[in-house]
Amino acid sequence: MKFLILLVVLLTITGRTQAALTAAEKTLILNTFNGWRDNALPIPTTHLSTLTWNTAYETNLQKYVNTCATSFSPFSKTAKVAEFVITFSGTWNLKVILDYIGGTAANYNFHTKSCASGKSCLHEYTVVAKGKTAACAVNRCGSTYRFYCDFDPVGPYRGVNPYPTPTPNPTPTPTQTQTIKPTPTPTQTQTTKPTPTPTQTQTTSPKSKTINWQSKSTPVRDQGQCGSCYIFAAFANSEARYVIKTGANPETVDFSEQEGLNCISGGCNGGWPTTVYNTFKTTGYGPESANKYTGVQTTCTQTATPRVSFTGFTQTAKNKDALIAALQTGPIAISLLADDGFQSYSSGIYNCPTKYTSVNHAVTLTGYDEATDSWLIKNSWNTWWGIDGYIKLTAANDNCNILGYASSYINY
Numbered sequence: 001m002k003f004l005i006l007l008v009v010l011l012t013i014t015g016r017t018q019a020a021l022t023a024a025e026k027t028l029i030l031n032t033f034n035g036w037r038d039n040a041l042p043i044p045t046t047h048l049s050t051l052t053w054n055t056a057y058e059t060n061l062q063k064y065v066n067t068c069a070t071s072f073s074p075f076s077k078t079a080k081v082a083e084f085v086i087t088f089s090g091t092w093n094l095k096v097i098l099d100y101i102g103g104t105a106a107n108y109n110f111h112t113k114s115c116a117s118g119k120s121c122l123h124e125y126t127v128v129a130k131g132k133t134a135a136c137a138v139n140r141c142g143s144t145y146r147f148y149c150d151f152d153p154v155g156p157y158r159g160v161n162p163y164p165t166p167t168p169n170p171t172p173t174p175t176q177t178q179t180i181k182p183t184p185t186p187t188q189t190q191t192t193k194p195t196p197t198p199t200q201t202q203t204t205s206p207k208s209k210t211i212n213w214q215s216k217s218t219p220v221r222d223q224g225q226c227g228s229c230y231i232f233a234a235f236a237n238s239e240a241r242y243v244i245k246t247g248a249n250p251e252t253v254d255f256s257e258q259e260g261l262n263c264i265s266g267g268c269n270g271g272w273p274t275t276v277y278n279t280f281k282t283t284g285y286g287p288e289s290a291n292k293y294t295g296v297q298t299t300c301t302q303t304a305t306p307r308v309s310f311t312g313f314t315q316t317a318k319n320k321d322a323l324i325a326a327l328q329t330g331p332i333a334i335s336l337l338a339d340d341g342f343q344s345y346s347s348g349i350y351n352c353p354t355k356y357t358s359v360n361h362a363v364t365l366t367g368y369d370e371a372t373d374s375w376l377i378k379n380s381w382n383t384w385w386g387i388d389g390y391i392k393l394t395a396a397n398d399n400c401n402i403l404g405y406a407s408s409y410i411n412y
Contacts, residue, residue, distance in 0.1 A: 020062060021138055025094050026053060029136055029149075032098050033126040035296075039227040039268050040127050041381065042110050042343035043360055045164045048129060057081065057135035057150050065148055068141035073148065081150040084122050088145050092138070097147055101126070102225055102295075106384065111344040113161050123225075128155035129163035165340045209324050212367035212376060213331050216243045218250045220389030221257065222382035226268035226295035231260040232380035233333040233362035234276035238285065238410040240366070241330040242308060245412045254288035255308065262291075263300035273333035273362060273408050277313040284309035315406040320395060323407060324368050331366045331378070334407040335359040336400040342391070349374045349392045352399035359401055368395065375402070 021029070030053050037048035057075070064073045076083035086097060100122075107119035115121035126134075128151065136149040156162040218239040223232050235255050243250045260276050261267055283302040290304035316326045326332055336342075337356035349372060367376030375393045383389040393400060 019138075019140060021058075021136060026058075026136070028094060029098070030134065032102070033134060035268065036102065036105075036123065036126050036225045037131075039225050040163065041105075041225065042165045042340065043338065044129065045166050046129075048127060048163060049132070051126075051131055051134045051151075054133035054135040054150070054152060057133065057152065058137060061135055061148055061150055062137040062139075065137045065139040065146055068139065068146070070146075073150070075150060080154075081152050082125055082128070082154045082156070083148060083150050084125055086122075086147045088147075089143055090145075092140075092145060105225060106382065110161050110165060111346075113159050124156045124162045125149070125151050127162050128153075130155060165343060208370055209368060210370045211324075211327055212369070213240055213244070213327075214366055214376065214378075214390070216240050216250055217331060217364075217366055217378060218243070218253050220378060220383050221293075221380050223257075223380040224293075224295040226261065227270045228257065228261050228268055228295070229380055230266075230271045230273050230333075230335075230362040231257050231264070231276055233335075233364050234273035234408075234410075235260065235285070236364040236378055236380070237273075237331040237333045237408075238308075238310070240364075241410055241412060244330050255285040256288045256291040256293070256304065258288075258291045258293040259286045259300075259302060259304070261293075261295070261297050263302060267297040268295070272335075274313065274315070277310075277408070277410060281310070281312070283307060311411050313408050313410050315408045318403045318406055320398070320403065323365065323403070326407070326409065327365060327368055330409060331364050332407045332409045333362060334365045334377075334402050335362050335405050336393075336402045337361070338363075339400075342400070345386050345391050347387060349394050351394040351397070352401075355397075355399045356401045357404065359404060365402075365407065366390070 030051060034050050037051065040048055060075065061073060072083055072085065075081045086100075102123055104120050105123040107116045108114075108121040108124050109116065115124075130153050131151055133152045134149060136147065138145060138147045218236065221232055221236070223229055235257050239253045239255055240250070242248060243253055260279065263279050264271060264275055266275070280302070284307035286302060286304040286307055291301075314326070316322045316332065323332065337352065337359050338361035339352055339356070341353065342350060363380070364378040365375055366378045368374070369376065373394065373396045375395050377391045377393055379386060379389055379391060381389065
C-alpha cells in the first residue's frame, strides 16, 4: 500500500509571501533532492539515479493547489504519483521547508523498514530507488500555505525500504560500495614517532594493549545527508588529541566541520582525512560557533577565530600492531567498508561477514580491547545509531578492510 501522509506543521517562518514557485526555487528543490540521493545513508546497493523536474506534473499540481483544496491531489488518489503535503502558517521560506524534510531522514529505520511511531519520514519520498521525476507546487490560502510534492513512479511503500542496501556476498561486487581513490601519501608532513601519554597505566611485561579514549573524545556529531564522513573523522581525532594534549573539557571543544566542507573541493562527495589536514595546515581549525554545520557547501572562509593550529599529521603502517601502537597516543581517522550490517548495528561486537577490498566510509578509531580483541569506533551518524554513536568491531580479522588504506592522526 502506498504510504501517504498529510503533515500539518506550524512553523515560525520569515520571508516573502508566495503564490507559486520561482524558477530558482524549482532548481533549489531539485538540487536538494538529488543531493540527498547522491549522499543517501545507509549507502544504496547501486547509486540512485538523478531526478528530473516534471513540468507537466507541476502544471497540473499547481492548478489543483490553487483551488485551496485540503486533501491530496487526484493524481495521488489514483496511484499515479507518490505525494506528500506540508501545511503551515506564517510566511514562505523554502530553505526552512527543505531543512525540515531533510531532517525527517533520522526518523526512518532501514532495519525495521518503518518510520518511527508518531514521526514523519517525508525524506524517504525523495530517495526512492526507482524515482525518475519530481514536481512541487505551493499556494497561499488565507493565512495558510500548502506545499505539495509529487514523485513518479510511486513509492515508498509500507514495509519496503525506499532503496536496497548491500547484502554481503561471498566476494564484494563493484556496486556494493562507492569507493574513493586514495590520495598519495604526503611527504611534507613527516613527524617524529608519537610518545606515550602520562595517562597510560604502567604494567608489568607483557604490557596491556587495551586503550579507550572515549572519555577524551568530543560528543558524537551528525554528518547528515552529506558525504562528509572524512571531514568528521579528521576533526574527531583532532578534537580528541587536542583534549588529550591540553586537558580541555571535551564537551566544549568543537571545530567547524562546515568550514572544512566549504573549503574542500570534494565537499559532500567524499574524500580522505589527509585532505582535511592539508587544507588547514596553514590556517588551523576554526570554531564551530562561528560556522555551524549545515551539510551544504558554501563559500570558503578560514578567518573565524580563535583558531587551533597543529604541526602536521602522521599516517600509520597498514597493519594491526601499528594501529594499536598509534592508538596509544590518541584516536585515529580510519576508513572501512560500512556494509548493511554495519549500517544497522545496535549492539555487540560486529564482524563483517565477508572480506572486503574497498572502503566507503571514514570513522574514528577510539579504542582497542585486548580481552575481546575488538576495536571501539566513533561514527558520525548521531547518537541514535549504534551504541550511543559508537560501534565495537572485531579486530580478530580485517573483513571490514580497516587496514586496506593508511590511517592517520593529527599532531600538535
